[in-house]
Amino acid sequence: MVNRFFTLIAAGILALAPGLGGPARADQCTDEMPLPHQQWSFEGPLGTYDEATLQHGFQVYKEVCAVCHALKHVAFRDLTEIGYSEDQVKGIAAQFAPGPPGGPPVQVTDAQPNDQGQMVQRSARPSDPFVPPFPNDQAARAANNGALPPDMSLLVKAREGGPDYVYGIATGFKDAPASCKLGSNMYWNDYFPGHQIAMPPPLTTDGQVTYADGTKPTIKQMAADVTTFLAWASEPNLNERHRMGAKVILFLLVAAGLFYAAKRRIWAKIH
Amino acid sequence: MAQSQVSHGHDGETRRDFLTLTATALGVVGTACAIWPFIDSLNPAKDTLALSTTDVDLSPIQAGQRLTVAWRGKPVFIDRRTPEEIKAAQDVDISTLRDPQTDAERVKQSTFNGKTMPEWLIMVGVCTHLGCIPLGQKPNDDRGTYGGWFCPCHGSVYDTSGRRRDGPAPANLEVPAYKFTSDTAITIG
Amino acid sequence: MPVTGTGRISRIVRWVDYRLPFVAQLEHELNEYPTPRNLNYWWNFGSLAGIMLVIMIVSGIVLAMHYTPESTMAFDSVERIMRDVNYGWLLRYIHMNGASMFFVLVYIHIFRGLYYGSYKYPRELLWMLGVVILLLMMATAFMGYVLPWGQMSYWGATVITNLFSAIPIFGQKIVTLLWGGFTVANPTLNRFFSLHYLLPFVIVAVVMLHLVALHQHGSNNPLGIDHKGPQDSIPFHPYYTIKDLFGLTVFLLIFSVVVFFYPNFLGDPQNYIPANPLQTPPDIVPEWYFLPFYAILRSMTFNVMGIPSKLVGVILMFSSILLLFVLPWLDTSRVRSATFRPIYKKIYWLLVADVLFLGYVGAHPPAGAIVVYGQLATFYYFFHFLILIPLIGKIERPRPLPTSIGAAVLGPGAAEAAGGE
Numbered sequence: 001m002v003n004r005f006f007t008l009i010a011a012g013i014l015a016l017a018p019g020l021g022g023p024a025r026a027d028q029c030t031d032e033m034p035l036p037h038q039q040w041s042f043e044g045p046l047g048t049y050d051e052a053t054l055q056h057g058f059q060v061y062k063e064v065c066a067v068c069h070a071l072k073h074v075a076f077r078d079l080t081e082i083g084y085s086e087d088q089v090k091g092i093a094a095q096f097a098p099g100p101p102g103g104p105p106v107q108v109t110d111a112q113p114n115d116q117g118q119m120v121q122r123s124a125r126p127s128d129p130f131v132p133p134f135p136n137d138q139a140a141r142a143a144n145n146g147a148l149p150p151d152m153s154l155l156v157k158a159r160e161g162g163p164d165y166v167y168g169i170a171t172g173f174k175d176a177p178a179s180c181k182l183g184s185n186m187y188w189n190d191y192f193p194g195h196q197i198a199m200p201p202p203l204t205t206d207g208q209v210t211y212a213d214g215t216k217p218t219i220k221q222m223a224a225d226v227t228t229f230l231a232w233a234s235e236p237n238l239n240e241r242h243r244m245g246a247k248v249i250l251f252l253l254v255a256a257g258l259f260y261a262a263k264r265r266i267w268a269k270i271h
Numbered sequence: 272m273a274q275s276q277v278s279h280g281h282d283g284e285t286r287r288d289f290l291t292l293t294a295t296a297l298g299v300v301g302t303a304c305a306i307w308p309f310i311d312s313l314n315p316a317k318d319t320l321a322l323s324t325t326d327v328d329l330s331p332i333q334a335g336q337r338l339t340v341a342w343r344g345k346p347v348f349i350d351r352r353t354p355e356e357i358k359a360a361q362d363v364d365i366s367t368l369r370d371p372q373t374d375a376e377r378v379k380q381s382t383f384n385g386k387t388m389p390e391w392l393i394m395v396g397v398c399t400h401l402g403c404i405p406l407g408q409k410p411n412d413d414r415g416t417y418g419g420w421f422c423p424c425h426g427s428v429y430d431t432s433g434r435r436r437d438g439p440a441p442a443n444l445e446v447p448a449y450k451f452t453s454d455t456a457i458t459i460g
Numbered sequence: 461m462p463v464t465g466t467g468r469i470s471r472i473v474r475w476v477d478y479r480l481p482f483v484a485q486l487e488h489e490l491n492e493y494p495t496p497r498n499l500n501y502w503w504n505f506g507s508l509a510g511i512m513l514v515i516m517i518v519s520g521i522v523l524a525m526h527y528t529p530e531s532t533m534a535f536d537s538v539e540r541i542m543r544d545v546n547y548g549w550l551l552r553y554i555h556m557n558g559a560s561m562f563f564v565l566v567y568i569h570i571f572r573g574l575y576y577g578s579y580k581y582p583r584e585l586l587w588m589l590g591v592v593i594l595l596l597m598m599a600t601a602f603m604g605y606v607l608p609w610g611q612m613s614y615w616g617a618t619v620i621t622n623l624f625s626a627i628p629i630f631g632q633k634i635v636t637l638l639w640g641g642f643t644v645a646n647p648t649l650n651r652f653f654s655l656h657y658l659l660p661f662v663i664v665a666v667v668m669l670h671l672v673a674l675h676q677h678g679s680n681n682p683l684g685i686d687h688k689g690p691q692d693s694i695p696f697h698p699y700y701t702i703k704d705l706f707g708l709t710v711f712l713l714i715f716s717v718v719v720f721f722y723p724n725f726l727g728d729p730q731n732y733i734p735a736n737p738l739q740t741p742p743d744i745v746p747e748w749y750f751l752p753f754y755a756i757l758r759s760m761t762f763n764v765m766g767i768p769s770k771l772v773g774v775i776l777m778f779s780s781i782l783l784l785f786v787l788p789w790l791d792t793s794r795v796r797s798a799t800f801r802p803i804y805k806k807i808y809w810l811l812v813a814d815v816l817f818l819g820y821v822g823a824h825p826p827a828g829a830i831v832v833y834g835q836l837a838t839f840y841y842f843f844h845f846l847i848l849i850p851l852i853g854k855i856e857r858p859r860p861l862p863t864s865i866g867a868a869v870l871g872p873g874a875a876e877a878a879g880g881e
Contacts, residue, residue: 045720073543075318075321078543127318127321127322154732154733236543241549241723242721244550245717249713249717249720251301253713256710256713258290258294259702259705259706265288266699270694298705309519309547312526312546312547316526316545317544318540
C-alpha cells in the first residue's frame with residue numbers, strides 16, 4: 001500500500017518533469033555548449049597540486065596573463081609553497097615584469113612617504129602582494145576597450161565549472177559561426193556565457209612560453225598548467241586540507257567503531 | 272547476567288573496562304587536537320610574520336648621528352658612535368652594572384666580511400622599565416649623565432652602550448637580531 | 461560521587477553546591493532524569509543541534525578576531541583568513557559549512573517532531589520555543605551570509621531587505637532605517653555584524669528555556685504514549701550519553717567529509733566575486749536552507765483583492781513559519797505518534813515531498829512551468845497545515861495504542877519483572 005503510494009508521487013513528479021527547465025528554442029549563437037571535464041591532479045578527495053605544474057603555470061601567468069590580470073590576494077612570499085626557495089622568491093619579486101622575459105621590473109609605491117612627504121617607488125619584496133598591471137579599474141577599462149579583466153586570485157572558485165571552465169575559456173577560442181554576428185572588439189569563445197568575450201585569445205601559438213625543464217609548451221599544456229596555478233591561487237591550502245581530512249576521517253571512523261561497541265555493550269544490559 | 276562482571280569499587284561503579292577507557296582516551300585526544308587550530312589561529316598570521324624584518328640603508332648616517340626606524344611596530348635606535356663615545360662605553364667596569372654586559376657583546380653583530388664596526392650601536396628604543404621611548408635620538412634631547420639616553424617617564428638613564436646606569440630600569444636596552452648585508456646596509460629581525 | 465563523597469574535592473563541591481546547586485543539578489539530570497527507554501536515533505538530533513550551536517559560536521568568535529566589518533575591507537579580510545591566518549581556512553570552512561549542517565540537524569529535528577507528535581500536549585510551549593529558535597537561526601544565518609560582502613551577500617541582502625518596502629505606508633521608511641542609507645552599504649554591513657554576533661547568544665538563552673520546558677515532562681517517544689512507571693524509563697546516563705556520543709561521531713564524520721573535501725559544494729561560486737553595486741548577478745539565489753521559503757515568496761505573481769502581489773508573497777512567506785506556532789491547535793488528533801495514525805502517516809510524506817519540491821523550485825529562475833509548480837506546491841503547503849491536519853485528526857481511526865512503553869518494548873510479562881530496576 002505504501003509502495004503504491006510512493007510510486008504515484010514519483011510518477012506525478014516525473015509527469016510534470018518535461019515542463020521543468022527553460023525555454024525550448026534552440027539558438028546556436030547563444031546556447032550553452034556542454035563543458036568538457038578534464039582530469040586534474042588536484043580533483044577528488046585525495047587530489048594534490050603538482051609542484052612542477054604549478055611552476056609552469058606561474059610562468060604562463062607571468063608571461064601571458066599578468067599583462068592584464070591582477071592577482072592581488074597572492075603575495076610573492078606565497079610562491080615558496082610551490083617549490084621556490086626564499087632567495088628565489090626575493091629575486092622573482094624584485095624582477096617581476098609581466099610579459100615576455102626581459103621587461104623592466106614593476107615598481108611598488110611604498111606605503112610610507114619619505115621624510116620630504118613624497119611617496120617613493122621601490123622594487124617589490126616578498127611581503128608585497130602581486131603588483132596589479134593597472135592602478136585602478138578605470139585605467140584597466142581604458143586600456144581594454146571598456147572591458148575589465150577580472151582579478152584572477154579567486155577565478156577558479158568564482159566560476160561554475162571551476163578549473164574546467166577556466167581551461168575551456170583558454171582553449172575555447174574559435175572562429176564565430178557564419179550566422180552569428182560578433183560585436184566590435186569581441187571574440188568568439190565556445191564556453192563563455194553568450195559566446196562573445198572581450199578578451200583576445202591569450203594563448204595563440206605553441207611555444208609562447210619556454211619551459212626551463214624542456215616540457216613542450218603546447219597551447220593545451222600551457223592552458224592546463226596555468227589553470228592548475230590559478231586553482232592553487234584560489235585555494236592554496238588544498239594539499240594540507242586533504243591531508244588533514246584523511247587523518248580526521250580515519251580517526252573518526254575508529255572512534256565511531258569504538259563508541260558503537262561501547263553503546264552496544266552498555267545497552268546490552270537492558271535489551 | 273551483569274552481576275558476575277561487576278566488581279564493587281567506590282560507590283558501586285562498575286570496573287572500568289578496556290572499551291570505556293579507550294573510548295574516553297580517544298575522545299580526549301580528539302578534542303585536544305580539534306581545539307589546537309582554534310588556539311593557533313591567534314598566533315601571528317603569515318602576513319604578520321612576513322613583515323618581521325626591516326632593511327635599513329645606513330649610508331646617509333654620519334659619525335655622531337642617530338636615526339630611529341620602525342621595526343615590528345617598535346622604534347629602533349641606530350647610533351653611529353664617535354670614537355669618544357665608544358671609548359667611554361668600553362672603559363666602564365661592568366662589575367658595577369646592574370645588568371653586566373661588555374660593549375663588545377652589545378655590538379658583536381656589527382661586522383661585515385670579517386671587518387668589525389663597533390661604531391654601529393643598534394637597539395630597540397623601548398625603556399626596559401615600563402615601555403616608554405627614551406630621549407636622546409634628536410640633537411637637542413637630554414641624553415642623561417652618561418651621554419647616552421634618558422627616559423623622561425621615570426628617570427632611567429642609559430650610557431653610550433645603551434646599558435642602564437640609573438633609575439628604575441632593570442635591564443639594558445634590548446639589542447635585536449640584525450645583520451649587515453653590505454658595508455652600509457642592515458636587515459633587522 | 462562528587463556530592464556525597466568524603467574527599468577534599470567532594471567537600472569543596474558541597475560548599476559550592478550548598479550556595480549554588482550546580483553539581484547536584486547536573487547529577488540529577490544525568491543519573492536520575494527519567495528518559496523513555498525506546499528512543500530511536502531520530503532523538504539524537506536535539507543534542508547534535510546543541511553541540512552545533514557551540515561549534516558555531518566558538519568558530520565565529522575566533523573568526524571575528526580576524527574579520528573586518530567594513531565594506532572596502534570585509535572581502536579582503538576573509539581572504540586573509542583563508543590564506544594567512546593559521547588554520548584560518550579550516551575555521552572559515554567549519555563556520556560556513558557548519559551553518560548548513562546546523563540547518564540540516566534542525567530540520568530533521570523538526571520533522572521528527574512533526575511525525576511523532578512531539579508538539580502536542582503537554583509540549584506546546586516546548587515546540588513554540590523551538591520555532592522561535594528556528595526564526596532566530598534564520599535571521600542569524602541571513603546576516604552572516606552578508607558579512608563576506610561577495611556578490612550574493614550584497615544582492616541577497618538587497619532583495620530581502622527590499623521585501624519590507626511591501627509594508628503599506630511605512631514600508632520604504634522601514635527599509636531606509638534597516639539600511640542606514642539609500643542602499644545596502646557600509647552602515648548595513650556594520651549593523652549586521654553587530655547583530656550576527658549578538659543573536660547566537662539570544663539563541664543560547666532560548667535553548668535553555670527549551671531544555672527547561674523539555675525537562676518538565678521529559679522527552680516524547682516513538683510510541684507517543686506517556687511514561688506510566690519506572691519500567692518505561694532508563695537513566696539518561698550512561699544509556700543516552702553513550703548513544704549521543706556515538707551519534708556525534710557519525711555526524712562529525714559527515715561534517716568532516718564536507719569541510720575537508722567538498723567545502724564549496726553547498727555554496728554559490730558568485731560569492732567569491734567582491735560585491736559590485738552596479739552589476740546584478742544573472743540569478744540571485746539564497747543558501748539552500750532558505751530555498752523553500754524563497755519559492756513561497758516568489759509564488760505570488762498576481763494581486764489578491766487589491767493587495768499587491770509583493771506584499772502577499774511576503775505575508776505568505778512569513779506565515780509559512782508562523783503557522784508552525786499554532787500547529788498544536790491545528791492538529792485535532794488525540795494520538796501523538798504517526799505510528800498509530802494510518803492516514804496522517806502517508807500525508808506526512810506528502811509534506812516532506814512538497815517541501816523538497818519547493819526547495820527545487822526556489823533554486824531555479826522563476827520562468828516557464830516552474831512558476832506554476834511553485835504555486836501548486838505553495839498551495840499544498842498551506843492546504844496541508846490549515847485543512848488536512850485538522851480534518852485528518854477528526855476523521856481518522858487510530859490504531860490501538862500499547863498499554864505502556866515497557867510493555868511495548870519488553871513484552872507484557874517482562875514489564876513487571878523489570879519494574880524494580
